[in-house]
Amino acid sequence: VKIRGYRIECGEVAAAVDAVDGVEQSVVTVREDRHGDKRLVAYITESEAGSLDLAGVRAAVAERLPSYMVPAAVIA
Numbered sequence: 566v567k568i569r570g571y572r573i574e575c576g577e578v579a580a581a582v583d584a585v586d587g588v589e590q591s592v593v594t595v596r597e598d599r600h601g602d603k604r605l606v607a608y609i610t611e612s613e614a615g616s617l618d619l620a621g622v623r624a625a626v627a628e629r630l631p632s633y634m635v636p637a638a639v640i641a
Contacts, residue, residue, distance in 0.1 A: 571633045604637040
């Protein structure tokens with residue numbers, strides 16, 4: 566996908582999300598809530614329901630990937 570001029574592989578972002586402790590599975594996709602405003606969103610399943618801090622998952626991904634590849638939101 567292409568967001569703000571950057572070419573992003575959703576699978577690469579999902580692999581980084583999957584590497585976070587407590588994440589069982591993830592899928593990363595693009596949402597466009599307003600026309601032209603594309604954002605990455607990660608949908609995850611947790612190893613234990615309610616065990617993850619979703620902002621912490623996003624922060625962990627930010628340590629591994631460039632800022633333009635970090636999902637704008639993580640949704641359990």
